[in-house]
Amino acid sequence: MKIRKYYARDVAEGFLKVKKELGSEAIILQTRKVRRRGLKGWFMPRQVEIIAALGSRSPERLGKGDIENQRRVEAEISELKVMVQSLVEEPRRRETEKGQQEDGGSENDYWRNYLQHHDVDPVIIDEIFGRLASRLKGNSVSREMLPILLREEVTVGIPVAEERADRTVVFIGPTGVGKTTTLAKLAARYALNYGEKVGLVTIDHYRIGAVDQLRAYAEIIDLPLEVAYSPRDLSRALVRLQDCDRILVDTAGRATGNQAQVGELADYIEVLLPAEVHLVISATTRWQDIRFITGSFSKLHYNRLLITKLDETTSYGAVLNGAYYVNQPLVYITDGQGVPDDLKLAREMDFAGLFWGGER
Ligand SMILES: Nc1nc2c(ncn2[C@@H]2O[C@H](COP(=O)(O)OP(=O)(O)OP(=O)(O)O)[C@@H](O)[C@H]2O)c(=O)[nH]1
Ligand SMILES: [Mg+2]
Incomplete structure (x- = not known):
């Protein structure tokens, strides 16, 4: 041996x-x-x-x-x-772990890009991932689980509310987003679906044809229409419509950058309160502009978000961005020019589904 x-x-x-x-x-x-x-x-x-x-x-x-x-x-x-x-x-185990961490990183990056592709504001993307990290408390999450958690975050990020909370409903927002068309859709809905006595008021006498546009709808649905040329006029119009169950108020679209124009509307809104004041934003609005719009209109006491033209885009960031910066619930969305059909209740929408539409 x-x-x-x-x-x-x-x-x-x-x-x-x-x-x-x-x-x-x-x-x-x-x-x-x-x-x-x-x-x-x-x-x-x-x-x-x-x-x-x-x-x-x-x-x-x-x-x-x-x-x-x-x-x-x-x-x-x-x-x-x-x-x-x-x-x-x-060493092999360490290598695998490192790889998994890097994979986790790239998986996060993938979903960050995904949300960016939907034009979600980068600030909101950071917040979403921050919230996610605190929910996970340092635990890793599987590749399959991450989009599920993100969907939850998107859903939570878009609060919704019931309709018909206030007797007076006002629509404010930038030019051409669909305020008057949406008002007509809702007038028909309240009158025809709920049998309410609906009155219409417009304070949009700036744009040629604005009153006629609303008058055409008022005649078709057979509703009273008042035109207010001043806040005092508006008070009188409200008195004339006092027997109405619901009063819908149209306003002139305001160029977002024109603070004087936006400010002018504030005196009218004061007369209407308490009211549902819907800030109307088109789904095609870029995230930078949503910040700008919500900031410019903030003095008008909006307490609802209304997203229009959902049919005109395939990226849905505006819904999330709007909800974040308006910081008020969504009641309706619109997805077409058709009056009254192209209107949906936000609470019946699967917003996360819009974002994920069949992806992964
Ligand atoms: N595709 C699409 N078009 C819409 C929708 N809502 C409104 N529109 C169209 O957008 C255009 C402008 O609509 P209006 O209702 O006049 O918009 P507005 O906000 O009242 O415009 P101003 O009063 O000029 O500020 C019209 O051609 C509408 O038919 C929608 O949900 N989808
Ligand atoms: Mg209008």
């Missing part, structure tokens, strides 16, 4: 030395940590001492002591195997 002592920095290295010199038949008799010889050894890391043997005797010829010794050695070998295996696997 050949018996040898080996010294190495660690077990794995020692085991390799044994294998190299004695071959894979070698038996490890003992492993222990020892100090190197001499004074220097006290200042250096301990080394591993391995005593290995290459046997020539067959097991039948071994005595009792030999058998016990061999069992102990075998136990040590299997222990060593586990140690070596774990040493070999550790």
Whole structure:
């Protein structure tokens, strides 16, 4: 029997030395940590001492002591195997973990881009991922789970409210977004679906044809129409419509950047309060403009968001951006020019579904 002592920095290295010199038949008799010889050894890391043997005797010829010794050695070998295996696997495991983390990162990036592609304001995207991170409390999330959680975040980000909360309903917003058309859709809905007595008022006497546009709808649905040229006029019009269950008020579209024009409307709105004041925004509005619009109109006390022209886009960020900056619930959306049909209740909409429409 050949018996040898080996010294190495660690077990794995020692085991390799044994294998190299004695071959894979070698038996490890003992492993222990020892100090190197001499004074220097006290200042250096301990080394591993391995005593290995290459046997020539067959097991039948071994005595009792030999058998016990061999069992102990075998136990040590299997222990060593586990140690070596774990040493070999550790770097691999770290590599895999790193890969998974990077994958998680790229998965987040994918969904960030996805929301960006929908024209969601970057501030909102950051908030969504921030909320998600605090929900997960440092736990990782599977590739499949991430979009599900994001869908929840989008849904939560778009609060909705019931319709017909106030007797007076006012529509304000930028030019051409569909205020008058939406008012006509709602007038028909309240009158025909709910059997309400509806009165219409317009304070839009600036644009040629604006009054005629509303008058045409008033005549078709057979509703009274008042035109107010001043806030005082408006008060009188409200008195004339006092027996109406619902009063819908149209306003002139205001160029967002024109604060004087927007300010002028404020005096009218004061007369109408309390009211549902819907800030009407087209779904085609870019995120930068939504910030601008909501800021400019904020002095008009809007307390609802109304999104129009959902049929004119395939990116739905405006709904989320509008909800975020208006910070008020959505009651209706419109998705076409048809009066009265192209109008939907927000609470019946699957907004997250719009964003995800069949993706992944
Ligand atoms: N595709 C589509 N078009 C719409 C929708 N709502 C309104 N429109 C159209 O948008 C255009 C402008 O609509 P209006 O109702 O006059 O818009 P407004 O906000 O009253 O405009 P101003 O009074 O000039 O500020 C019209 O051609 C409408 O038919 C909608 O949901 N989808
Ligand atoms: Mg109009």
